[in-house]
Amino acid sequence: MRSVAFQYHAPRSLDEALAILAEVAPEDGRIIAGGQSLVPTMAFRFVRPGHLVDINRIAGLDRLSEQPVVASVPAPDAAPGTELVIGALVRHAAFHRPVVAGPLGRLLTEVAGHIAHYPIRMRGTFCGSLAHADPASEWCLVASTLDARLVLRSVRGERIVRADDFFTGVMSTAIEPDEMLVEARITLPSAGARMGFDEFSRRRGDFALAMALVSFDLVDGRIHSPRVGVSGVEDRPCRIAQAEALLEGCVPAIDVFQAAARAAAAAVDPLEQPQLPAIYRRELVESSVRRALERAWV
Amino acid sequence: MSAAIAAAGETPVVDRPTEAPVAVPGTTAPHNDRPDPFGQSVTRLEDLPLVRGQGRFAADLSFPHQLHMRMVRSPVAHARLLGVDASEALAMRGVVAVWTAQDVVGIPCIPLREGPSVELDPYLQPILARDRVRYVGDPVAAVFATDPFIAEDAAERVSLDLESLPVLTDATAALGEFAPGLPTQPTTIRKGYGDIEAAFAKAACTVELELATGRHSGVPLETRGAIGRYDAARDVLELHGAAKVPHRNRDALARMLGRSPHAIHLFELHVGGGFGVRGEIYPEDVLVLLAAMRLERPVKWIEDRYEALMTTNQSREQVHRVRAAVAADGFVLAMDDEFFHDQGAYVRTHGDRVADMTAGILPGGYVLPAYRVTGHYRLTNKTPAATYRAPGRFESSFVRERLFDAIAQRMGIDPIELRRRNLIRPEQMPFPRGIETIEDNIVFDSGDYPLLLQKTLDALDWPRLQADLQARRAQGEAVGVGLACFVEKSGLGPADGVRITVDFTGAVEVVTGGASVGQGFETVVAQICASTLGVDYRRVRVVHGRTDRIQYGVGAHAGRATVMTGSATHNAALRVRAKALDMAASMLGCAIEGLDIVDGRVIRRGDSGPGLALGDVASALAPTARARGEREPGLTAEGWYETPSMTYPYGVHVAVVRVDRDTGAARVERFFVGYDVGRAVNPMLVEGQIVGGVAQGIGGALLEEFAYDENGEPLAVTLADYLLPTLDDIPPVEVMITEDAPSPLNPLGIKGAGEAGINGVGAAIAAAIDDAIGQPGAVTRLPVTPVRLKALLRQRAG
Amino acid sequence: MKHPITLTINGHRHEVEVEPRRTLADVIREECRLTGTHVGCEHGVCGACTVIVDGDPVRACLVFAVQAEGAQIRTVEGLAQGSQLHPLQQAFMDHHALQCGFCTPGFLMLSTALLERPDPPSDAELQEALSSNLCRCTGYKNIVLAVRAASKAMHATSGAA
Known part of the structure; x- marks a missing residue:
């Protein structure tokens, strides 16, 4: 369990990093930030990068x-408002305390507590998790459900990709080999938003077998613009339109949540995995969505 | 309260039946300010280097000029091995040699520890696969290089020419072929007594179950490691990183390599957990020795975690079809069991002993007038299996206690009451079980099983616990309690010896053939020696795991260390004590009867004078000392302990489990162990053994499983997939140690404690889950994963 | 290609040349010969290799040594001051919080980092954080007791100072 040999680069500026990356990308050059997912996969020799560009x-x-929310090509209609910008070296542990006032800060703190274990959170990064794109990653679910914008930069320039277009499969993203995910942007929800x-994982800190993230506003006591995101089940995080449609306009109540949870369970198409029958994954999706909705409401 | 329980934060207290001091005949009386160390929860002698980072585990040891070995392993579960091409690896800079089976032709397969067996020997594992590979991880070639990274790079470039063969992964399926003419069932185990047919004929009711325990194992946190070194100057071959049974392994390795046992020595370093799996002879141990001689350089091999999870002994995988004949009053007339033991790809050093022990101990502590068992010992294309802490007991307790729960349910008798009606009563002791296992005629030496059951119920305030759980269930919670009774075994003989020497500073050295796997062996032996001899236990140095210091040794397994080595230590210390008193009497000019040894000094009883330091007595006994006269030189003695049979401690486990009906997750809220250890040398260490064992048991009951797909591909080869329990998964285990039934077989009355914690965990948790979900008999298979538990809940709903 | 790097471990400078693929755990053990840091899984699950890097507990098998250039590293060997044990070391002995001792350095360094935090962890936080590391011998009960006891001892001392 020892990595194959690689060349190591420790640039001091982003421009330098991108220049090196452009040069080494053809030889499977990769960015290393926290390395908490990359290094184990290298130890098993599942990946064999020729170069590591260390951005630390x-x-x-x-x-x-x-x-202020920056209107951009994939989101030209971005509502005016404020967005949280999470740079490439922001560690999971940064979210142990709320990083912004309001529901989003509280949510991110709650989510961070589920990410692996304390020492891993000291080093692993938010953007690194997105770039790694493990379907069981909590931050990927956050990015997907809250429609994050991901800023990709290379010597060729910068582009911004919506989370929907960013995740393309199991550990697969829209990042080009010479590109680096430099930051993630998440629009702050309204102060009254419910999240x-x-x-569910076998042990505390393990990869999730299923998880759900929900958010909605309450307008006149009714659910408005709900988001229901599920992950750990399919090859990437996904929003469940059927569940959202059921929730829209309803007065929050147990049976409403249960109906949405059932819809989510029916909508997902679980990955084929040994020892994890699809029927079980659907049951987990149902309970996770229901519980997430209950937590948002309480 | 009659029974003392160590809950969180308390030093363990032992429930000792009498007020009498725990002195052993011939030992010193407790001294006023320094109590007899026997029976005390003293801190461990082992700890200081370990907390300072000064331990020396296998990977910590390096020799100058050493080579590093890396194994090339089979990537498939069953195939004909047509060829190995190592040319590319051999061309790499830093690679010294690559060996295949052809390079080790004269080396026999790794033998059975207890001697040859016509039935089993054809199925033993060669150190490098010859014409077939039989499991994923089967060693095919060994790469030797100057650096471990280079060795790993090179091993990847050794290519194997393999032709697939049918893969067998189910020990209950039709037999396959190990080799031409060798079916995959080398042997069948049969035991029994009494008239089974008559019992079933007159039974008021019969109960029949199929039950399975999952494949899991010890998984010590330190992986295996072996460093071979040949010292040509002395013509001695050394193996560093030995564990568990260094002396037995020395003999086996000497035979395999054609050397005298005097010319091969094994050295135990610190051992990062044993649990049965560490310290057996594996192919890599033999290869580093052979390579050290042939390549004339020290050779180091450290297993990585990926290898550990697919090559180190696995355990526990059995399927039982069991039935019971029960009289109308709930008395169980007979038990009849047929089981399938999944041995994996090869027979390893233990042979069929786990299956044999399963068959021998299955009746437990119940009277059972008739018993019959048939064990099918079967090979499959999975990692070979062998012992893991409480081998055969974790499995058989699950089967027996599940059966008793099912009987209780069927007969409408409270499960506790059913057990009471069937437990062997104290007046029946010693109780001949009527069968043999692992060469031992089972005779339960002492015990009051109903008393321990009652003490356990009292300690838990059983009626109140039941009421609390009922109230919670009424509120919608899925929570329940389960209980299991078991008899353990320990002190497997037949003999062990130690040598004790006092030097001129008064320091004491106990040289043993025992071994330490981290259980506190040094401390316990030092306590026994100190108690018997009359010294501070901290002045006792315990030497273990070194074949160059003592000729024989039983090592540390099968709950042997404390009973066997401890009793031998007591006997040797008595002799040293006698020698010291004899010499001192002469030096002080008084009678032996008037002397005692307290805190390392020989004193006159009732006299407050300084007396004589033991070191001075040792000096007077030096070969050159005149004062010695005709006495044998040296303040030193050997002591032996021989036992005709094993001693049988016993216990009760109680689990409280909460189930999440949505996810199928089961969480152990509370776990209680009542255990009679005969006499506890160090209650703190006994408790430590028990708590640690419970944690492993919870792993085996709920989390840990070496699963394989239909192609024999192992699915748990990382610690993210093989789920060891974390702190979050283990409640603060409660322990009640009792001393109601000291063993009559040894001078100290002691029984083993190493396997007490794990034995009944699977059984108790299964019963608790049944209770929690209100589905008696639901759990028939371990581990109870969320997927399986959810399936049970679905069955009920559907 | 080897990189010359300087690691500062327990206040001592170690100048070594290493391949980039060697982890911090490899280099602490093999180049700096500080073998108290143990390697149990090599993929970041067991926590036996936990060391403190710039104040944070870090798994040394998940960091390449070249990345630790210039950092302040602490290992189990640096806990005691001469013969004076660190309160955690003493508490682990007093509470029988170790058996084989293989996981112990990792637990000690994890706990040290936790107890040195400016905001001492609550019992629940301690429980969560100590669930990071694996122990196969003790069943964890005594580890928790030892860390709590050391926490009390350390905060009593610092309170008195």
């Missing part, structure tokens, strides 16, 4: 701030 010494990449998260 680049100042400023740990940016974690709010800014809830639930996850």
Whole structure:
């Protein structure tokens, strides 16, 4: 369990990093940030990068701030508002305490507590999780459900990709080999937004067998613009339109949540995995969605 | 409260039946300010280097100029091995040699520890696969290189020419072929007594079940490691990283390599957990020795975790078809069992002993006038299996206690009451079980099983516990309790010896053939020696795991260490004590009867004078000392302990489990162990053994499973897939140690404790889950994973 | 290709040349000969290799040594001051929180980092954080007792100072 040999680069600036990446990309050059998912896969020799470009010494990449929503090509109709910007070196542990006031900060703290274990969270990064795109990643579900914008940069320039278009399969994303995910942007929900998260794993800190993230606004006591995201079940996180449609306009209640949860369970198409029959995964989706909705409501 | 329980935060207290001091005949009386260390929860001698990072585990040891070995392993479960091409690897810089079966032609397969067997020997494992590979991970070639990274790079470039053969993964399926003319069932185990047919003929009711325990194992946190070194100057071959049974392995390795046992020595380092699997002879142990001689450089091999999870002994996988004949009052007249034991790809050092032990101990502590068992010992294309802590007992307790729960349900008798009606009563002791296992005629030496059951119920306030759980169930919670009774075995003989020497500083050395796998062996032996001899236990150095220091040794397995080595230590210390008193009497000019040894000094009884330091007595006994006279030189003695049979401790496990009906997750809220250990040398260590064993048992009951797909591909080869319990999965285990039934077989009355914690866990948790979900008899298979539990809940709903 | 790097471990500088693929655990053990840091799984699950890097507990098998250049690293060998044991070491002995001792350095370093946090962890946080590491011998009960006891001892001392 020892990695194959690779060349190591430790650039001091983003430009330098991108220049190196452009050069080594053809030889499976990769970015390493926290390395908490990459290094084990290298130890098993599942991946054999020829080069690692270590971005840990680049100042400023740990940016974690709010800014007015930037309208951009994939989201030209972005509503005016504020977005949370999460830089490439923001560690999971940064979210142990709320990073913004309001429901999003609370949600991210709740979610961070489910990510692996304490020492892993000290080093692993939010953007690294997105780039790794494990279907059981909590942050991927957050990005997908909350419609994050992912900023990809290379020597060729910058582009912004919506989460929907970013995740393309199991550990597969829209990032080109010479591109780096430099930041993620998530629009802050309204102060009154309701958000809830639930996850099931065999042991605390294990990869989730299913998880759900929900959010909705309450307008006149009725659910408005609900989002129901599920992950750990299919090859990537997904929104469940059927569940959202059932919730829209309803007064929050147990039976409404249960109906939405059932719809989610019926809508997912679980990955074929040994020892994990699809019927079981659907049951987990049902309970996770229901519990997430209950938590959002309470 | 008659029974003392160690709950969170308390030092364990032992429930000792009398107020009498725990002194053993011939030992020193407790001294005023320094109590007899026997029976005390003293801190461990082992700990200091370990907490300082100064331990020396196998990977920590390096020799100058050493080579590193890396195995090339079969990627498939069953295939004909047509060829191995190592040319590319051999061309790499830093690669010294690559060996295949052709390079080790003269080396026999790894033998059975207990001697040859006509039935089993054809199925033993060669150190490198010859014409077939039989499991994923089967060693095919060995690469030797100057650096472990280079060795791993090179091993990848050795290519294998394999032709697929049919894969067998189910031990209950039709037999396959191990080799031409060798079916995959080398032997069948049959035991029994009494008239089974008559019992079933007159039974008021019969109960029949099919039950299975899952494949799991010890999985110590330290992986295996072996460093071979040949010292040509002395013509001694050394194996470092030995464990468990160094002396037995020395003999086996000497035979395999054609050397005298005097010219091969094994050295135990710190051992990062044993649990039965570590310290057996595996192919890599033989290869590093052979390579050290042939390549004339030390050779180091450290297993990685991926290898550990597919090559180190696995265990436990059995399917039982059991039935019981029951009288109208609930008395069980007979038990009849047929089981299939999945041995994996080869017969390893234990042979069929796990299956044999399963068959021998299955009746447990119940009277059972008739018993019959047939065990099919079967090979499959999975990692070979062998012993894991409480081998045969975890499995058989699950089967027996599930059966008793099912009988209780069928007869409408409370499960506790049913057990009471069937437990062997104290006046029946010693109780001949009527069968043999692993060469031992089973005779339960002492015990009051109903008393321990009652003490356990009292300690838990059973009626109140039941009421609490009922109230919670009424509120919609799925929570329940389960109980299991079992008899353990320990102190497998037949003999062990130690040598004790006092030096001129008064320091004591106990040289044993025992072994330490982290259980506190040094401390326990030092306590026994110190108690008998009359010294501070901290002045006792215990040497173990070194074949160059003592000729024989039983090692550390099968709950032997404390009973066997401890009793031998007691006997040797008595002799040293006698020698010291004899010499001191002469030096002090008084009678032996008037002397005692307290805290390392020989003193006159009732005299407050300084007396004589033991070191000075040792000096007077030096070969050159005049004072010695005609006495044998040296303040030293050997002591032996021989036993005709094993000693049988016993216990009761109780689990409280909560089930999440949505996800199928089962969580152990509470776990209680009542255990009679005969006499506890160090209650803190006994409790530690038990709590640790419970944690492993919870793993085997709920989390851990070496699953394979239909192609024999192992599915749990990382610690993200093989789920060891974490702190979050284990409640603070409650332990009640009792001393109601000291063993009459040894001078100290002691019985083993190493396997007490794990024995009944699967059984108790299964019963608790049944209770929690209100489906008696639902759990028939371990581990109870969420997927399986959810399927049970679905069955009920549907 | 080897990189010359300088690692500062327990206040001592180690100048070594390493291949980038060697993990921090490899280099601490093999190049710096500090073998108290154990390697139990090599894929970041067991926690036996936990060391403290710039104040944070980190799994040394999940960091390449070249990445640790310039960092302040602490290992189990640096816990005691001469013969004076760290309160955690003492508590682990007093509470029988180790058996084979293989996981112990990882638990000690994880616990040290936790107890040195400016905001001492609550019991629940401690329970969660200590679930990070695996122990196969003790059943964890005594590890929790030891860490709690050490926490009390450490905070009593710092309170008195």
